[in-house]
Amino acid sequence: MSLSKSVTGSLLSAPTVLYMAVFFIVPSLILFAYSFWSAASYQVVPDFVLKNYLGSLTSPLFWKVTFNAISIGLWTATITLILAIPVAYYLVYVARSQTILYLILLTWFSSYLVRIYAWRTLLGTNGVLNTVLLQLGIIDHPVGAFLFSSFAVTITLVHIYLPFCILLVVASLSEIKRDLIDAARDLGTSSIGAFCKVIAPNAANGLIGAFMLTFILVAGDYVTPQMLGGSSGQTTGLLIADQFRKTGNWPLGAAQAFLMFLVSLAIYFALLTAGRMSGLVVHRPRKKKEA
Amino acid sequence: MKTIWSPEQIMQAAAMSRRSFLGGAAAVTGGLVAGPFLPNAAQAAASGDIQIMAWEGWELVDELKEWREKNNVSIEVSAMGNQDDVTNKFNMPNPPAFDAAEYNQGYSDLYIDVIKITKPLDKSKLPNYSADNLFDVFYDKPTWYRDGKLHGVPYAWGLNTIVYNPALMEKPTSYQDLLKPELKGKIVLVDDTLVTWPVAATLAGLGAKFPNLTKEEMAQTFEHLKQYRAQARLISLTYGDVVSLMVSGEVLACFAGWTGIPTETAKQGVKTEYTIPKEGAATWCDAWFMPPSVDNEETAYEFCNLAISPEVQAKIATRNAAGVVSSKAVELLPPETKALFDYSDVDGIFKSSPLLGIPPLESTEHATYADWVAAWNEFKAG
Numbered sequence: 001m002s003l004s005k006s007v008t009g010s011l012l013s014a015p016t017v018l019y020m021a022v023f024f025i026v027p028s029l030i031l032f033a034y035s036f037w038s039a040a041s042y043q044v045v046p047d048f049v050l051k052n053y054l055g056s057l058t059s060p061l062f063w064k065v066t067f068n069a070i071s072i073g074l075w076t077a078t079i080t081l082i083l084a085i086p087v088a089y090y091l092v093y094v095a096r097s098q099t100i101l102y103l104i105l106l107t108w109f110s111s112y113l114v115r116i117y118a119w120r121t122l123l124g125t126n127g128v129l130n131t132v133l134l135q136l137g138i139i140d141h142p143v144g145a146f147l148f149s150s151f152a153v154t155i156t157l158v159h160i161y162l163p164f165c166i167l168l169v170v171a172s173l174s175e176i177k178r179d180l181i182d183a184a185r186d187l188g189t190s191s192i193g194a195f196c197k198v199i200a201p202n203a204a205n206g207l208i209g210a211f212m213l214t215f216i217l218v219a220g221d222y223v224t225p226q227m228l229g230g231s232s233g234q235t236t237g238l239l240i241a242d243q244f245r246k247t248g249n250w251p252l253g254a255a256q257a258f259l260m261f262l263v264s265l266a267i268y269f270a271l272l273t274a275g276r277m278s279g280l281v282v283h284r285p286r287k288k289k290e291a
Numbered sequence: 292m293k294t295i296w297s298p299e300q301i302m303q304a305a306a307m308s309r310r311s312f313l314g315g316a317a318a319v320t321g322g323l324v325a326g327p328f329l330p331n332a333a334q335a336a337a338s339g340d341i342q343i344m345a346w347e348g349w350e351l352v353d354e355l356k357e358w359r360e361k362n363n364v365s366i367e368v369s370a371m372g373n374q375d376d377v378t379n380k381f382n383m384p385n386p387p388a389f390d391a392a393e394y395n396q397g398y399s400d401l402y403i404d405v406i407k408i409t410k411p412l413d414k415s416k417l418p419n420y421s422a423d424n425l426f427d428v429f430y431d432k433p434t435w436y437r438d439g440k441l442h443g444v445p446y447a448w449g450l451n452t453i454v455y456n457p458a459l460m461e462k463p464t465s466y467q468d469l470l471k472p473e474l475k476g477k478i479v480l481v482d483d484t485l486v487t488w489p490v491a492a493t494l495a496g497l498g499a500k501f502p503n504l505t506k507e508e509m510a511q512t513f514e515h516l517k518q519y520r521a522q523a524r525l526i527s528l529t530y531g532d533v534v535s536l537m538v539s540g541e542v543l544a545c546f547a548g549w550t551g552i553p554t555e556t557a558k559q560g561v562k563t564e565y566t567i568p569k570e571g572a573a574t575w576c577d578a579w580f581m582p583p584s585v586d587n588e589e590t591a592y593e594f595c596n597l598a599i600s601p602e603v604q605a606k607i608a609t610r611n612a613a614g615v616v617s618s619k620a621v622e623l624l625p626p627e628t629k630a631l632f633d634y635s636d637v638d639g640i641f642k643s644s645p646l647l648g649i650p651p652l653e654s655t656e657h658a659t660y661a662d663w664v665a666a667w668n669e670f671k672a673g
Contacts, residue, residue, distance in 0.1 A: 238668075
């Protein structure tokens, strides 16, 4: 007896669907319900109010830290993707080396916090970067701005998320056959032309996915910005965490989390629209099954 | 009429707690397996595992080594980064299985009266909790007492004040000294609101009124504190982070730092000192509490009792450069630890720098705790 495709698909995906339903969808719905409740003195009042959303949307602090989180996310995701594409191209079309891939992933074997502290050592006033620049005579006194700045946050987050982004881009490029690139080259296109006309349009969805996943992870991070960002280290993630940790105002924290989710969605659609308008992202309608 | 639900109430009907389940399962299993071998009435004695939440360096694992080994007790520690870690964990609908945790006196009202996460303690099981052993300021005082019941066992106290590197800067005699141009970008503030807020209020001339300040006075406090933020390299997350910043030379002074910082930096070969400026210092006192859902109660009682024994007090205060709550421990302190505070007038110390609470949770007259947190976040964001 053979099972139909739909039954096989349902069976194979059932564990994951069940897991996501129980541990993601249900908690998210509870959190969504919380966002319309109110809180007083660490106690939750199950009513229906919009003040958590309205209060956040009219709060200059919320927008200030959200803008900061988005700015850090966009910068990091952009730089990470730009750095990831050539490495992924090399891995997929030139070297096809698993060893190099494993070496790239090796940085993940160290603790997140250890890497943050390592960057502190590198960028500090008495750190490696300042010492080298002083010895080369490029600067005459240590530069304090290397650490506890947006620069420090971005460079560290790029380091942390680059291997992750490379993996996603490698997966995306792997689906594009080498023959397509060769055909484009045979027709007289340059290497860059082949990338722009063949690779980019075909990998666009994957590249946008890599960008967005990096962006979402970075924009939600509040540890690195706080530890390396100095006064520029306040992000929405910290604001949300404080509602849960410090004031016990779960409804407000939930509302801000959903607002941040909406902001991320808006950025995704803006990016997708920009990609389509520029021609990089090609909309391919699904073919209807022939009768 | 609105019904006010606590998170516990929301979840209570829907779920059996992990502790209840595990406890029940263990009891059933234990009863089945060991029942025939147990005497009719079990003797209460310390043994088994206890899970505690404590500040790093305050968990008593080393100081109670002999007791642990003798009674086969294992102490599982979850480190606190700040007091919110405790509030957050215990205020969850289904709190984790802890037997005891530390809390700062500022959170007494919140923990005992509002979120009710402390269990009334049986003083007969805490023989070291006595007028004979404790300084008067720590014995049966309202901070840790409600309705004739003890809720917290005062354990250690100390000061938060200016900590600085004497080799690289002059000894500050006032918080104003931290604003000198040569210290621009060389000082650090800490994200510890329990001490930073009262010090900030004092510097703004409102210390006597803290924590009951109006919203205007609160705004005035943060406005005054802005000059220190402008001078600071960063607002650090933890005191451990401050230690590493002072060791690396990234900062030279800490605004309202913990007096244990010099001990920690000395371990890494960097000498720092603390000094009490003319504006004064912030005092704190940590206590142990047991949650209502305490699992290994007898062992937790013995743990809390030993924590305030003179011998353990002397050891833990020496380790962390803190104050002892046990008057009998003073004579056991090494000279340098004893010299940290004037033990001949402990009452006087707390009269001049009283232990303060957090701002009111609800008030129409004063800025609430939530107002302060919002203003603090705004302050941090610059």
